[in-house]
Amino acid sequence: MPGKRSLIRSGTTVDQMVRAIGDRIVTGYLRPGEKLDEISLAARFDVSRTPVREALGQLSAMGLVERRPNRGAIVAVVTQEHLASMFESMAELEAICARFSAERMTSSERRGLEIEHQASARMVQAGAEEDYEYFNTEFHSRLYRGAHNAHIHELTVMTRSRLAPFRRAQFMLPGRLAKSWQEHDLIVTAIMRGDSVAAGKAARDHVSIVSEASAVFATDDRKPIRRDVA
Amino acid sequence: MPGKRSLIRSGTTVDQMVRAIGDRIVTGYLRPGEKLDEISLAARFDVSRTPVREALGQLSAMGLVERRPNRGAIVAVVTQEHLASMFESMAELEAICARFSAERMTSSERRGLEIEHQASARMVQAGAEEDYEYFNTEFHSRLYRGAHNAHIHELTVMTRSRLAPFRRAQFMLPGRLAKSWQEHDLIVTAIMRGDSVAAGKAARDHVSIVSEASAVFATDDRKPIRRDVA
DNA sequence: CCAGAAGCAATTGCATGCACTTTTTGCCTT
DNA sequence: AAGGCAAAAAGTGCATGCAATTGCTTCTGG
Numbered sequence: 368m369p370g371k372r373s374l375i376r377s378g379t380t381v382d383q384m385v386r387a388i389g390d391r392i393v394t395g396y397l398r399p400g401e402k403l404d405e406i407s408l409a410a411r412f413d414v415s416r417t418p419v420r421e422a423l424g425q426l427s428a429m430g431l432v433e434r435r436p437n438r439g440a441i442v443a444v445v446t447q448e449h450l451a452s453m454f455e456s457m458a459e460l461e462a463i464c465a466r467f468s469a470e471r472m473t474s475s476e477r478r479g480l481e482i483e484h485q486a487s488a489r490m491v492q493a494g495a496e497e498d499y500e501y502f503n504t505e506f507h508s509r510l511y512r513g514a515h516n517a518h519i520h521e522l523t524v525m526t527r528s529r530l531a532p533f534r535r536a537q538f539m540l541p542g543r544l545a546k547s548w549q550e551h552d553l554i555v556t557a558i559m560r561g562d563s564v565a566a567g568k569a570a571r572d573h574v575s576i577v578s579e580a581s582a583v584f585a586t587d588d589r590k591p592i593r594r595d596v597a
Numbered sequence: 598m599p600g601k602r603s604l605i606r607s608g609t610t611v612d613q614m615v616r617a618i619g620d621r622i623v624t625g626y627l628r629p630g631e632k633l634d635e636i637s638l639a640a641r642f643d644v645s646r647t648p649v650r651e652a653l654g655q656l657s658a659m660g661l662v663e664r665r666p667n668r669g670a671i672v673a674v675v676t677q678e679h680l681a682s683m684f685e686s687m688a689e690l691e692a693i694c695a696r697f698s699a700e701r702m703t704s705s706e707r708r709g710l711e712i713e714h715q716a717s718a719r720m721v722q723a724g725a726e727e728d729y730e731y732f733n734t735e736f737h738s739r740l741y742r743g744a745h746n747a748h749i750h751e752l753t754v755m756t757r758s759r760l761a762p763f764r765r766a767q768f769m770l771p772g773r774l775a776k777s778w779q780e781h782d783l784i785v786t787a788i789m790r791g792d793s794v795a796a797g798k799a800a801r802d803h804v805s806i807v808s809e810a811s812a813v814f815a816t817d818d819r820k821p822i823r824r825d826v827a
Numbered sequence: 828c829c830a831g832a833a834g835c836a837a838t839t840g841c842a843t844g845c846a847c848t849t850t851t852t853g854c855c856t857t
Numbered sequence: 858a859a860g861g862c863a864a865a866a867a868g869t870g871c872a873t874g875c876a877a878t879t880g881c882t883t884c885t886g887g
Contacts, residue, residue: 379666379870381654405839415872417647420840424611424651428658430751436609437839437878449747456748463689517679518686521660522752609840635869645842650870667848667869832885839878848869855862 380414384422387412392431392442393531403432403440430529445533453530454578458571460523461510465554465570468513469563477559480509484555491548499544506551510570513558534577550576610644614652617642622661622672623761633662633670660759675763683760684808688801690753691740695784695800698743699793707789710739714785721778729774736781740800743788764807780806 388408391397403423409416423440426432434440445453472480487502507527511520550573557566618638621627633653639646653670656662664670675683702710717732737757741750780803787796 381870382666406837416839417871417873421651421654421871425654425658428655436612438880439839452746452748455746456752459693459749516682516685518682518756519689522686522756526748526752611840636867646869647841647843669849669869828887830885830887833883835880835882837878837880839876841874841876843872843874845872846870849867851864851866853862853864855860857858857860 380418381421395532397442399442399444401442458574461574462567462571464510464514466563466567469558469566471515472513610648611651625762627672629672629674631672688804692797692801694740694744696793696797699788699796701745702743
């Protein structure tokens, strides 16, 4: 009996698998180097191996998993060196977005950025990490959109998602919340002035600092990064 | 009869399909918007639909094809606007690579770049477009590697391959060869001096000019870009 | 006791088949 | 004659089954 799936949320089964497995990787639930057994995954999500295989193929194309022919798939192992290169790239990409935003944002985009940024200040005062994280994500998304460049937007979002596992707990560090907001403030101010050079520099510095804060979660050069299982 | 494939070149069948279909898209043999029928492709390459489906999934993740649920796959349609955004991104990415290269290339990398660059000068004098194209590709690859940043390298190569169909015939334009070499020369000189700012600017300008040269092959804002079938 | 080869279990890779969705075509109604 | 509805055809999406490759275990010879 080709049984009907209990809950069909949206999109195809493969898309759901990509999101589901991708999420588990991005959130650190699946650890780098962990073996991704097709049969287990199929059983885990109550589908056949076919969509699992397709999902693994796509995740492989995205760089989240590694696939050796006839030897199965594992969660992509990120070396300390490669992690550093991703953070550096992220800094450059954010700098580009901020620079373009300073030059190209419409007045309504600028207004929206300012308003959201001010709203997030309340989260800082309340010390609401969870809520601030939402505003933080939204803030950066506005920068990416404000660049008015679809391809840079795509590259940036892709890189950001690959870095997600390593940015996760940064807001737990004491004082990081307020510091983050101040860095955002520098970026916003520069964009409002239309100062693209300053905006780019501020954005680059912001990511660089996040990078350093996240380095805590990396262990050493050889071993894959390890995170706790939820 | 699960017949044996006649020629097994390397890698899995799916990898071959990705390369085969990807090549046909990148070289313009398959035109944007063209329908990619799973059954036809399976018959064309003498495999079943399963590897075709996986390949299409991966190509979709790479952005070379678009896939609508239950409605089949088509070669990704690139609007004039999106094409412009890719060229602009490419200029920024090359600028980053050149900037990093100026700062980080080892002396042997610098020497290799210089030697290859001088060698390519002969191709210009001979007017050998084909051979120059090889040196040109190699030149840019050296820049990407010289940045010593694996992730930027990856993003740059990915973007470059997506732009490939639109850069194809640029060297046919008269005088383009010599001009390209002079632009390369600016980049090399800056890198040799270790002048990262100048190297970045020169690289960005180089791509921008290529972009303008390639714009010839774009038609208008609405319609998908069309290229001749080989 | 160890090295190497052969057999075995486990898992991947691909083909095929069936169900569901979309699209087209032909007929009926207005 | 035009519009709409319905049924069929086409094509996608997923499940299942079988062949092939890999890695491990075990057995044999040195």
